[in-house]
Amino acid sequence: MRYYSHKYHRLKPRLINKFTQVNLLFMLLWLFGCSHLGLITYYDLTTYKNLTSLKPQVLSLYETFTKEPVDTMRIADTRLKLAQIYEYEKGKGVRNRETYTQIKIIQNMFERHVEDRMKGGKWNKTHLNNVKQNITEAFDIAISTEARKNRMK
Numbered sequence: 502m503r504y505y506s507h508k509y510h511r512l513k514p515r516l517i518n519k520f521t522q523v524n525l526l527f528m529l530l531w532l533f534g535c536s537h538l539g540l541i542t543y544y545d546l547t548t549y550k551n552l553t554s555l556k557p558q559v560l561s562l563y564e565t566f567t568k569e570p571v572d573t574m575r576i577a578d579t580r581l582k583l584a585q586i587y588e589y590e591k592g593k594g595v596r597n598r599e600t601y602t603q604i605k606i607i608q609n610m611f612e613r614h615v616e617d618r619m620k621g622g623k624w625n626k627t628h629l630n631n632v633k634q635n636i637t638e639a640f641d642i643a644i645s646t647e648a649r650k651n652r653m654k
Contacts, residue, residue: 542596544650551586552647556640558582559611563633566618567626576615583608603643610639 562575587608590601614632618624624632 542593542600542650544647544652545593548586548590548600549644549647551582551589552640552644555579555582555586556637556644559636559640560633563614563624563629563636566614566624567629569623571618579611583611599646600643603639603646607636607639607643610636 559579562572562579565572565575583604587601587604590597590604593601614636617632
């Protein structure tokens with residue numbers, strides 16, 4: 502059997518304590534580095550305003566799809582606004598991928614709905630309610646995603 506000196510036993514708790522302190526220091530540096538290297542996406546008031554203002558605009562446009570004729574100017578305005586929001590979000594870079602992917606989903610959904618209206622004719626109330634529920638859920642996901650992001654102080 503090996504016997505350790507009394508001096509070794511005194512060093513063991515100190516080494517464990519130092520090891521713990523060094524690990525804690527590295528963890529803090531890692532967390533600090535993540536926030537300053539841009540790995541964490543922050544809340545953007547412009548994004549939130551864009552989404553919350555566009556949602557009622559789209560829902561209002563959908564209400565007109567139950568009537569004739571189709572307001573192509575409003576459709577074009579909504580397409581432009583969606584494209585602007587998408588480019589703004591994509592311009593923030595890869596770390597904002599979740600948000601611009603959600604906006605792309607909304608754009609594609611909007612285009613499918615417009616195509617459905619143009620090819621299929623006026624919408625009845627049931628179809629209107631179903632489509633409005635789908636687009637509302639898509640907007641709500643994007644809005645809540647943005648609202649849950651870290652806020653810079």
